[in-house]
Amino acid sequence: MVIDENLVVELERRGIVTATFRKLSPAKKAAVYGAALSELAQAVFEKASLDRIAGAAGISKGSLIQYFRHKEGLFQFVAEVYLSEYRVFLEDYFARENAVRSIDRIRQFILGHLEYWEKGRGQFRFHLKLAYENDSGLTKAILSKIREMRLEYLKTIVRRGVETGQIRKDLEDSSVVLMLDGLLSYLERLAGELPTVSRSRQYLENLTDEFASGIWDGLKA
Amino acid sequence: MVIDENLVVELERRGIVTATFRKLSPAKKAAVYGAALSELAQAVFEKASLDRIAGAAGISKGSLIQYFRHKEGLFQFVAEVYLSEYRVFLEDYFARENAVRSIDRIRQFILGHLEYWEKGRGQFRFHLKLAYENDSGLTKAILSKIREMRLEYLKTIVRRGVETGQIRKDLEDSSVVLMLDGLLSYLERLAGELPTVSRSRQYLENLTDEFASGIWDGLKA
């Protein structure tokens, strides 16, 4: 896991990380990110402990504060890095994606996420935290960006489907996009409740197929 | 808002509230519930403060402890009362519900929830907390009961739809139920993010119609 240096520069400009942090070796940066992510994946923001994060990252608590000024800054940093990771995933996914039929694109978009969640458990838990813990005002901004990105990609799929006459024209694009996002989010939550994503992968894949079939052909007999 | 005295008695029996609390005037009970609910609606359990709750309820912290023994007891109390409120809503709703067509029953189930959320803002925010904050082990138990209840009612609707030939037979009942719950949950979350439910009521109702149409007839052109 390597953190994008351009992102770090931008975060420094925005006052989220300090110059001191920017000058750190990539390895140390990654260590801090990893430690903070896994702590935040386990505990609510308010309960996450700088001591534990510093310990896990192999640095001192003083340094941590020096890098991010406040606990909140650390949290923003993690969220921004995660956001960029997720963006990369989406970009890579769409770069490789080559299905033709809309229904297949939808199914694969969901399945792609299942796989993504499975790969990075820490990231996934953090994503859920971000999505569902609206305590800290910080999350709101990041979360809406994540949502926006995801909706953007779904919109691409839906628009194309409508244009090619595969998807109904009488529904608003945005409504269809939200429906799809809703089902994806729901699967995400189910995945979060199951013991490990991998062990229940089969179950989630089946459910995805049922959802896809249901939404595509409708529930009507 | 009046708290069911029978529930209080049961909670006392289960050791969640004390006799002292049971003997309180209904007004005071309600004040405590309201204060705790709104605190818990805003802050994570760990960060919710007895001081603030006591202040908002107009009593001393000492009294609060005397009523519930632990912070955890207070939380359990709030969750149980909320659960019972939601159960009452569902039961009342189904007692009054008289639609015949499955699609109408589904639409109305969602619309009924919209109305419910609009009435009790504090309750609604607490419901969201409960639903999406899976840190505290306490929530798990309550949450699964809430889920169960909701899924139960959805199952009733779906089964009936399948039996009467209105809903496809080739999908598993449980899958259909989860789809519907997924969309309902998503609308719930959207409602939570909008400034107030009432102001955006029109928006949510339209969305409900679009979702219903989409899910019923399918997205396929």
Place this chain on the structure above:
Amino acid sequence: MVIDENLVVELERRGIVTATFRKLSPAKKAAVYGAALSELAQAVFEKASLDRIAGAAGISKGSLIQYFRHKEGLFQFVAEVYLSEYRVFLEDYFARENAVRSIDRIRQFILGHLEYWEKGRGQFRFHLKLAYENDSGLTKAILSKIREMRLEYLKTIVRRGVETGQIRKDLEDSSVVLMLDGLLSYLERLAGELPTVSRSRQYLENLTDEFASGIWDGLKA
């Protein structure tokens, strides 16, 4: 266990108990004494809880305060009653005591205490508390009375022994008395550390004999 009414009257005069308490039925007085004694036998004064005592005595906490004004008053009351119990024991003992030889009188004085400790476990533990926990200034006064009484009786024995030519004349009476009290106190402490007095009775009796022999004939070969 019946509490001497004259003592209660005196304690009221000294402001330790209230008139309200004096007017209580003997049974209730005894219940309060018993509950407080056993609580104080278990916990340090500061840690002893009025709630527990009230609960054990079958009265309300409010009453407890009304009877003794302060927690401290309750403690003084218990100490005074205990003192009177111990006095009764000593008086009864000496009324029955009929040994002739000084060494026998000493031995029996100790053995009598062993028996006394064994009978009233609560009293015994409280006695130890009183003797060895010099936190509360209260104890000092009571404790010195207890000591005084005991020393008084020992002095009687010693004086008589000296007069009858059984005990050395060259030692000060008071020194001999303190020696005997020291050994008795030590046995008392040992008894307190053993699981129950009764189970280790044999051990303590043997030790008493050894001590008596040692002190009487001297350790010199």
Place this chain on the structure above:
Amino acid sequence: MVIDENLVVELERRGIVTATFRKLSPAKKAAVYGAALSELAQAVFEKASLDRIAGAAGISKGSLIQYFRHKEGLFQFVAEVYLSEYRVFLEDYFARENAVRSIDRIRQFILGHLEYWEKGRGQFRFHLKLAYENDSGLTKAILSKIREMRLEYLKTIVRRGVETGQIRKDLEDSSVVLMLDGLLSYLERLAGELPTVSRSRQYLENLTDEFASGIWDGLKA
């Protein structure tokens, strides 16, 4: 008063003190020990207050917790340091001790303690707390070590006395040892009750002589 650094290292290894404490200047360590000792000498463990100790030591309560993790840790620390002080006293005493006659060795052992008690008043009071307050489970362990040490040295004296034909053979060694410990403990307690050890030094020394004479030649006329 300087605290043995090796002991601190060992206590850190056992998790009783933290590295932070170990790195403190000897002066600060001593200040903390002194403050805690005098607080514990006055109040029962449960009532001893970190606030007072921190205040007396001239540090913040937060630091105190950082040094010992728990209140219990602080108590263990004090007990262990005291234990080591007492051990040093005993070792030094026996290294210097050169009396030949058993009775002299006994007398001097007691007199040595008198001097020791007089030097460290805080230590002495703490020793008494430890010895006579058997509430906290912690004390038990330390106390039994202290007792064991003292009994060990007494046993050495007694055994030697028996071997050299100075002490009676017909009593069990352990009984004689306990007798001596009992008298020493009693003097200890008397010393604790007197205003200051020094002022009543003469009295205690006389008493020691009387006890020694009484126990050695016996009370019998």
Place this chain on the structure above:
DNA sequence: GATGAATGAGCTTTCATTCAT
């Protein structure tokens, strides 16, 4: 006279943040 609800001072413990080294 009896009750127990209400209170608030006190406790230990956690932890982000400051700052001297």
Place this chain on the structure above:
DNA sequence: TATGAATGAAAGCTCATTCAT
């Protein structure tokens, strides 16, 4: 720059005492 010792605000909880009923 990195460290971690020092701090103090805030938390949950206990409990003697007050006082209205």
